[in-house]
Amino acid sequence: MKNQITPKDVSSKYINRDLSWIQFNRRVMEEAQDPETPLLERIKFLSIVSSNLDEFMSVRVAGIRDQIKAGYTKKDFTGYTPAALLKKLMARTSLMIGEQYKTYRDLMRQLAKENIVFTSYNDLNHSQQKAMDEYYHDIIFPVLTPMAVDQSRPFPLVHTLGLYLSVVLCKNSDEACSEPYFAIVQVPSILPRWIQVPMRTNSKKLEFVMLEDVIKQHIHTLFSGYTPVAVDAFRLTRNADMTLNEEGAEDLLEEIEKELRKRRWGAPVRLEVQKGIHPWALETLQEEFELSEGVFEIDGPLDLTYFMKFSMSLSGKDHLRYPPITPRYPVEFKTEEDMFTVLQQRDVLVYHPFESFDAVNDFLYQSAHDPSVLAIKMTLYRVSGNSLLVQSLAHAAESGKQVTVVVELKARFDEERNIAWARKLEKAGCHVVYGLVGLKTHAKIMLVVRQEETGLRRYVHVGTGNYNDSTAKLYTDIGLFTSNQVIGEDASALFNEITGYSAPHQWQAFGVAPTDMREKLFELIRREKKYALEGKPARIIAKINSLSHQEMVDELYAASQAGVKIDLIVRGVCCLRPGVTGLSDNIRVISIVDRFLEHSRIFYFENGGKADVWLSSADWMSRNLTRRVELMCPVFDRQLQQSIIQILNMTLRDNVKARELLPNGVYLHVTTPEASFRSQFVAQRIEQWKV
Structure with a gap:
């Protein structure tokens, strides 16, 4: 029998949102630790832990810091003041990072058993080092920019979540090194984070070195006349929240582009540094970024998000991955070429990723090319890089149909991509609407109006997830296709509210x-x-x-x-x-x-x-x-x-x-x-x- 817990036994009848999020990210990390999970999938989960933590720091923790800075001391409904919550979050995060890198070291050992090895430059043999030297001089060196910090050159802009090297230097003429110099070098994100090394003779091992390790080994080439004393990696996280004045913005698209540029200068929130960083380098960085707390010493490579691409890049290692699944095309649409004919008879449910997102692409494609279709309206929140949906919408507009697209420009971290799609759609002749002032449009709905023998008929698709064919392969989501009259009428009213002036509607279904x-x-x-x-x-x-x-x-x-x-x-x-x-x-x-x-x-x-x-x-x-x-x-x-x-x-x-x-x-x-x-x-x- 379980022990009974009463309200007196708990500090609050609510669990704090941010502390609950820490528990969620821990559950993600458990997947990286689970030996039953295929090895390269475990690496992906560890990458997700890192990217989750990046967003948490740049948004949630940044917001709490803003509250503290503003002098806000009121408790939230779970009983925490901002200062008390921040203290607890930093402690929990520190524990999580320790466990994260313990997991990383275990995964490195498991990879080595599979002949996949991350090694250091110094552990390479002579021919391998020579290959890395050539790679550095031919590929890496031309894109590096050393940035000195002194009285005439102020501290350069450090981009959020970029990887940098701090360099402590001594002049060759100063044998006592009485006056050290300081510089930073950005590790170029345009290059792969890992570099495959030529294989050793008679070896089956795939060996990789980290990009920053190769740069460190050759750092002297950037500072002639100086001797590098210490080279250490660091990474800064800035406040990524945007503060928009939508009421005063004449062009919301331009306003968001301005705010995206401002994000580069967001207030520092977190500083990650390599374990054993030179004390003077650490002091210099903390002073520049004005961070006394939120500094984490990392025992391993900074920024493990690279693991996602790395795990996907390895060929011939399918035994270390989940078996691929082939989403089935919904059987209801297989029996009839015309999707409208099917939906006149019945509603259709599609469960992704087990059923294919192609059904959504095909529905919009057919709507765009059907001469009986008069109008298409839909919402776009997060769109994939090469969206067939956008191509169909553009074709529909170019062929004379009324096409209205509600593009949410404020979808966090997808703003730039959505701006690009908005411009493309506008150029094709679509009516592009950026939603309502002060509100993000997060609804997922598509409405197709078609002229039929019996009159106009509305066809609707509503979903629980974004119109994104990439995430539809990775997320579980459900979509409903229907020609139900009541749902169709509500769908029309919803778009009218978003795009025009309409009093709140008395919804029949929604x-x-x-x-x-x-x-x-x-x-x-x-x-x-x-x-x-x-x-x-x-x-x-x-x-x-x-x-x-x-x-x-x-x-x-x-x-x-x-x-x-x-x-x-x-x-x-x-x-x-x-x-x-x-x-x-x-x-x-x-x-x-x-x-x-x-x-x-x-x-x-x-x-x-x-x-x-x-x-x-x-x-x-x-x-x-x-x-x-x-x-x-x-x-x-x-x-x-x-x-x-x-x-x-x-x-x-x-x-x-x-x-x-x-x-x-x-x-x-x-x-x-x-x-x-x-x-x-x-x-x-x-x-x-x-x-």
């Missing part, structure tokens, strides 16, 4: 943030609470990426206390504390971190036996429910509802990659007496979930 989604969700939760109080079956299942909205947590607590059984599948941040007696006895929270990023947002409400099933773009966070244009769309087709419920039930059965959140905020692997059940692997067999 829930839309920021106007009414939050209240609609509260109503659905309260309805289950009512059924529970009446002694009727009451159940909620929600699959989301994050849960941090205080009122939402409180509504779920109230439903639990009324007897509603609640299962939450929350991949990342969760501020709700489950399993607390008298508060959340009936709530279970699990998180799944596996081969594919769990990204779909699905809401299920039992509704007295008449199930309500919704797909959504929104997580249950304050930003999603109050500061973004988000969408939740009902699934009316009973057969498709059962397929979605089957997906949820499969996820809840997972006892291989699922971790359960305990009342104390710790996650533990789910263990059950049943045979191993790995939901993502089972989902690859379409017949297991498709009804």
Whole structure:
């Protein structure tokens, strides 16, 4: 029997969002540590840990620092002041980094067993060193720029997340080195971070040296007349948040381009330095960046994000990767060449990456080339580098169709790419809209208006993920194709609200943030609470990426206390504390971190036996429910509802990659007496979930 935990046993009935995020990144690191995970996949997970931490530091920690700088001392709803939270985050992050590099060293040993070796320049034989010397002089040296720091040359701009070398020098004429000199050299990001060394005679080993190691060995070539005393790697993280004055911006696109340039000068947040860095170099860097805390000594290569490309670059090593999966084309569209004919008869559900994103590409392609199609409207939040969708939209506009594209320029870290797509679409004749002032447009929806014999008909696609064919191979997401009249009318009204002047719409089917989604969700939760109080079956299942909205947590607590059984599948941040007696006895929270990023947002409400099933773009966070244009769309087709419920039930059965959140905020692997059940692997067999 589990020990009962009451509200008195926990410091707060909420878990802090940022501390919960640390726990999430730790779960990602556990995948890098799992010996059951293929070796090159483990390396990818370690890379993801690093990129996650970069974003966390440049956004979340940067925001907390801004609060402290502004003198903000009020506690958040989890009981932390900014200063207390920052102190705890820095301590937890330091522990995580130690574990991260311990994992790195273990992975290096495992790679060596597979004859994949990272070595130092000094451990190469003579012919290998000669090859690296030639590579340095021919390829690396021409792109290096030594930047001295002295009275006449101020400290140069250090770009966020760039890798640099600090160089402490002595003049050759100064034997006592009474006055050291300081310079920095940027490790060029244009070159590969790792360099493959020619193989040794009669050896099967693939050997690699790091780019910065080769530069260090030849650093003297950049400073004639001086002797390098110490060469150490460092990396700076700056505040990456943008502060936009959208009201005063005549051209939002130009305003965002200005803010992107400003990001280069964002306030320093974190300084990573090589372990054993020269004390004077460290002092110089800390003084320049004004960082007394947030300095991390790294026992290994800085910036492990390079591992992602490295793991993908190795050929002939497929035995160290997951077996490839071939997404199936949705069978509903296979039987009929004309997708519109299929959708006139029934709705179609597509579950990525197990089913192919080609169905979305083909739908838009057919719409763009169909002479009966009059108008196409869609939202674009994050688009892949070579998007077929953008090409189809451009063709549709050039052929005279009315094409409206809502491009979210403020999609963090994708701003530059989205600006490029916006310009391309405008040039092709599309009406490009940048959303509503003060709100990010995060809804994922496409509307096609077609002239048919019976009149105009609307076809709609709504999704839980972005219109991005690259991430559709890596994320689990669900898309719904429908020609349902009510959904079509709501879709038209939604685009009119975004692109024009329209009073808030009385939605027939949709829930839309920021106007009414939050209240609609509260109503659905309260309805289950009512059924529970009446002694009727009451159940909620929600699959989301994050849960941090205080009122939402409180509504779920109230439903639990009324007897509603609640299962939450929350991949990342969760501020709700489950399993607390008298508060959340009936709530279970699990998180799944596996081969594919769990990204779909699905809401299920039992509704007295008449199930309500919704797909959504929104997580249950304050930003999603109050500061973004988000969408939740009902699934009316009973057969498709059962397929979605089957997906949820499969996820809840997972006892291989699922971790359960305990009342104390710790996650533990789910263990059950049943045979191993790995939901993502089972989902690859379409017949297991498709009804």
